[in-house]
Amino acid sequence: MSEPILRVNNLRTSFFTDDGEVKAVDGVTFDVPKGETIGIVGESGSGKSITSLSILRLLASNGKIMGGEILFKGEDLVKKSEKEMRNVRGNAISMIFQEPMTSLNPVFTVGYQISEALIKHKKMSKKQAHARSIELLELVGIPSPETRVDNYPHELSGGMRQRVMIAMALACDPEVLIADEPTTALDVTIQAQILTLMKQLQERIGMSIIFITHDLGVVAETCDYVAVMYAGQIVEYSDVVSLFKKPSHPYTIGLLNSLPRHDIDQDELEPILGNVPSVHDMPTGCRFAPRCPAASDICRAKMPELVKRENGNDIRCWLYTDEWDGEKEVDLYGQKRIAQS
Amino acid sequence: MSKQVETATPAKYNPKLEYYKELWRQLRKNKAAVVGGGFIVLFILISIIGTPWIGPHVLTYAPDAVDIPNKLQPPSADHWFGTDNYGRDIFTRIIYGMKLTLFIGFTSVAIGGIFGVIFGVVAGYFGGWVDTIIMRIMDVLLAFPGILLALAIVSVLGGSIQNMIIAVSIYSVPAFARIVRGSTLSVRKLEYIDAMKALGASHTRIIFKHILPNVMSPIIVQATMRIASAVLTASGLSFLGLGVKPPTPEWGAMMNEGRNFMRESPHVIMFPGMMIVIVVLAFNIFGDGLRDALDPKMKK
Amino acid sequence: MTKYIVRRLLQMIPVLIGVSILVFSLMHLIPGNAAQIMAGEGASPETIKQLEEKLGLNDPLVVQYGKYMSRVVQGDLGDSIRNGRPVIEEIKTRFWVTAELAIYSTILAVFIGLIAGIVSAVRHYTWADVSIMIVALFGLSMPNFWLGLVLIQWFAVGGDWLPEILKMRPSGWGESWRQVVLPVIALGTGGAAIIARMTRSSMLEVIGQDYIRTARAKGVSERVVIYRHALKNALIPVITVVGLEFGAFLGGAVITETIFAINGMGRLTIQAIQQRDFPVVQGTVLVLSMLFVFVNLIVDVSYRFLNKRIDLN
Numbered sequence: 001m002s003e004p005i006l007r008v009n010n011l012r013t014s015f016f017t018d019d020g021e022v023k024a025v026d027g028v029t030f031d032v033p034k035g036e037t038i039g040i041v042g043e044s045g046s047g048k049s050i051t052s053l054s055i056l057r058l059l060a061s062n063g064k065i066m067g068g069e070i071l072f073k074g075e076d077l078v079k080k081s082e083k084e085m086r087n088v089r090g091n092a093i094s095m096i097f098q099e100p101m102t103s104l105n106p107v108f109t110v111g112y113q114i115s116e117a118l119i120k121h122k123k124m125s126k127k128q129a130h131a132r133s134i135e136l137l138e139l140v141g142i143p144s145p146e147t148r149v150d151n152y153p154h155e156l157s158g159g160m161r162q163r164v165m166i167a168m169a170l171a172c173d174p175e176v177l178i179a180d181e182p183t184t185a186l187d188v189t190i191q192a193q194i195l196t197l198m199k200q201l202q203e204r205i206g207m208s209i210i211f212i213t214h215d216l217g218v219v220a221e222t223c224d225y226v227a228v229m230y231a232g233q234i235v236e237y238s239d240v241v242s243l244f245k246k247p248s249h250p251y252t253i254g255l256l257n258s259l260p261r262h263d264i265d266q267d268e269l270e271p272i273l274g275n276v277p278s279v280h281d282m283p284t285g286c287r288f289a290p291r292c293p294a295a296s297d298i299c300r301a302k303m304p305e306l307v308k309r310e311n312g313n314d315i316r317c318w319l320y321t322d323e324w325d326g327e328k329e330v331d332l333y334g335q336k337r338i339a340q341s
Numbered sequence: 342m343s344k345q346v347e348t349a350t351p352a353k354y355n356p357k358l359e360y361y362k363e364l365w366r367q368l369r370k371n372k373a374a375v376v377g378g379g380f381i382v383l384f385i386l387i388s389i390i391g392t393p394w395i396g397p398h399v400l401t402y403a404p405d406a407v408d409i410p411n412k413l414q415p416p417s418a419d420h421w422f423g424t425d426n427y428g429r430d431i432f433t434r435i436i437y438g439m440k441l442t443l444f445i446g447f448t449s450v451a452i453g454g455i456f457g458v459i460f461g462v463v464a465g466y467f468g469g470w471v472d473t474i475i476m477r478i479m480d481v482l483l484a485f486p487g488i489l490l491a492l493a494i495v496s497v498l499g500g501s502i503q504n505m506i507i508a509v510s511i512y513s514v515p516a517f518a519r520i521v522r523g524s525t526l527s528v529r530k531l532e533y534i535d536a537m538k539a540l541g542a543s544h545t546r547i548i549f550k551h552i553l554p555n556v557m558s559p560i561i562v563q564a565t566m567r568i569a570s571a572v573l574t575a576s577g578l579s580f581l582g583l584g585v586k587p588p589t590p591e592w593g594a595m596m597n598e599g600r601n602f603m604r605e606s607p608h609v610i611m612f613p614g615m616m617i618v619i620v621v622l623a624f625n626i627f628g629d630g631l632r633d634a635l636d637p638k639m640k641k
Numbered sequence: 642m643t644k645y646i647v648r649r650l651l652q653m654i655p656v657l658i659g660v661s662i663l664v665f666s667l668m669h670l671i672p673g674n675a676a677q678i679m680a681g682e683g684a685s686p687e688t689i690k691q692l693e694e695k696l697g698l699n700d701p702l703v704v705q706y707g708k709y710m711s712r713v714v715q716g717d718l719g720d721s722i723r724n725g726r727p728v729i730e731e732i733k734t735r736f737w738v739t740a741e742l743a744i745y746s747t748i749l750a751v752f753i754g755l756i757a758g759i760v761s762a763v764r765h766y767t768w769a770d771v772s773i774m775i776v777a778l779f780g781l782s783m784p785n786f787w788l789g790l791v792l793i794q795w796f797a798v799g800g801d802w803l804p805e806i807l808k809m810r811p812s813g814w815g816e817s818w819r820q821v822v823l824p825v826i827a828l829g830t831g832g833a834a835i836i837a838r839m840t841r842s843s844m845l846e847v848i849g850q851d852y853i854r855t856a857r858a859k860g861v862s863e864r865v866v867i868y869r870h871a872l873k874n875a876l877i878p879v880i881t882v883v884g885l886e887f888g889a890f891l892g893g894a895v896i897t898e899t900i901f902a903i904n905g906m907g908r909l910t911i912q913a914i915q916q917r918d919f920p921v922v923q924g925t926v927l928v929l930s931m932l933f934v935f936v937n938l939i940v941d942v943s944y945r946f947l948n949k950r951i952d953l954n
Contacts, residue, residue, distance in 0.1 A: 018370075058857055058858055060849075082863075085860075086860040086861070086862065087860060088860065089858055089860035090858055090860035090861075094858065094859075095858045097851060097855060097858075099851050102850060103852055103854075104855065105856065105870050106852070107874055108870075108873075116856075116861055116865075117859040117861075120859070120861055121860060165855070168855075169858075480656045481656055481659030481660055484656050484933060484937075485926070485929075485930050486887075486888035486890075486891035486929055486930065487889040487892020487893050488892040488893065488895065489892040489926060489929060492892075492910070493664075493922065496914040497667050497670045497671045498670065498671075498672065499672070569781075569782065573782075577785075577896055580896070581896065583914060596786070596790070600790065603790060603794060610790050611791075614784065614787030614790070614791070617784050618784070618787065621781075621782035621783075621784075622778060625778055625782050626778065629778075
């Protein structure tokens, strides 16, 4: 693993609602290696999007980072002033969002919207920014960019708009690009195009990508590392090869198992039973324990820590610790795992 | 017609009841709704006091007891809100006027609301030329700026409580029709309505069982807000001398009478005016609360 | 765009016809003998008969309406039955008084309403927001006649403005700012409150949109986010409300002009009603409604113009 450009350390983010504090992100730690792609995977409500918004401090007004550090090239973003953060956003770190249909401002041309970041961060003139916008539109594969630059968002298709979003995010050659489910709202064929585009651009610019998704297929295609999130915590952090070859956490195994595969013989898909715990009613022990087929007494009583294993990957599960008090060998969604290994 | 079907549904889950239960739960959580609703309950209590059966036993003065020697008295311990140009006790008249204000507000909105809902549902549900005609008529009613339509109607019919209610009702119809039509259109597009039609349900049944319950929330909110504006319109007409006529203790009419004396005795217009503000304010606050409670999207 | 304007103009026709029918019917809705009522109780049978002839009340309704309309399109709104002067002349001298009153009130309402609404939205859930919204609720709930009287009581009586304000002038009003300012406040306050509430909720809705987050993610200043990205979108629905408020002001002018003794169309209407001078009532109601329809057309067109970029169809 190369030197991380971004380190998220024990991040805790809460939302304050009428019903009290909701701990959406509760102690998340991961590294983003330079020039590589890390995927953050989880169901909706697992806190993956909140994690990404926390990095740029773009939380809604009732959300607040309660603790932890976000070290970008050694500087803690949590401690930065709002003004300093604005110099980071759209510049060294930029972000693209899930909904290309609603993420562009309907009353401004796409050229204007791309230019904004250039004028702000690169101190370009309007004219320079306009010219650069055309180049960027070309870079992201939009045909006849000279005319498209003056289009309004409603004149473009969903795939085109997502390309515009990418052009906007890449305007200032970011070192880290956060992509929050960039392909979820698109058709499958467009999805593939956008993913390929992102990969090409990454090779060209050499940025790191944080890829937020719930789609393990997309992860397999694009990511070098994967963090699996469950109920506001990371339960497994691993390189992508070992994750798909031999997942460790019961939740990860369950997730992979619910994915139809053709490379191995599957009798039937075995779903993860039960539901994600309510934010107001978090289990005291392991958050996955109520749904885990292997859960034992310690799982229900105590929260496991995220620990580094011999292969360099992290796992949050009692099964692989010395304190494990259950069966020696457990069956997780059709796969055998040996405890304390 | 639908009686049998209703008894056939299991008693355990009644969607209508659930709706009102949930509404009640949301309302109790909403400060604006509690305050506004509390005031409205208070207004109703005051109107009960201001009836000939209870008033004389509770209140010292009669609303129409003329006492010329004590005319235009400023507020005092004897006359809390002072007296008017005939020496009548303003406080007593305001108490008696409450039931009129509420009555005009409630009935005109009820009548206007019923017609508006009918027009709106029919226009939205059937569409086509029915829709065009109804909505054009509504456009015509809306083309009269502000209070002017009500004013014109009262001016030809003559000023009385009934005529004023008619005028204010007609004035309220288009607002209801528009809102209900919009909601009906969006409900009608839902697939289950098509399914109901395919199953042979009659129009009346679909409208009453499926469309109306779904457009209930905007109707309730609109009705509350409309009561506020109906009270304003009605008192405005009376103030102009076109609505309820003196010596009826209607607040607008009281202000019309008091206008000529206001320079020396401002209390003759201040108190009735303040009462109008309070009543309108309460309905507006309650309406805001209702809207927030009924529309979870608006809540933060 | 031109096509849209033409279509809207064509749509106006049935509405205007509807308005004219309603206004025409006013005289026929009078319970009992209209001529008798207009002539007054002491009128002799001959006078009544003459009036019936003059107003053409003996023709069939359709004929009457046809005659009425053909006169209206020629700019003839009939004659006052009190002073015999053509209604159109009576209105001409007063039209701009009322129009000005409504326009100034609209300017005031838009100015105050927008500022208050934006401040409220930007600082939502702070004391500033809460106090602005409380004031707006009061503004919304205050009868304009009461506010007018209170203003007279405070400023005019206390500040000795009254003679100046209530002094009638042949040209109507507006010879000094003191004559203008109080009626405009009295009339415009309610509209300001409505526009403030509308702006606030529109802004809040826009601020919650994805594209605002996108703008923030670009690192532009909060000022740009609010005043450029959010406001431009938030103003679009507010425009419709401004049009409706202008109408409310035209109607409200009836009350405001009566209180402040302004010699405009509103006061003319009330006087005509009191004197049962129905041709005049018909004329003012028709003209005010047509003005309102026309203003709404302008509002719709400008809305469409600003909104065409969002219109997904």
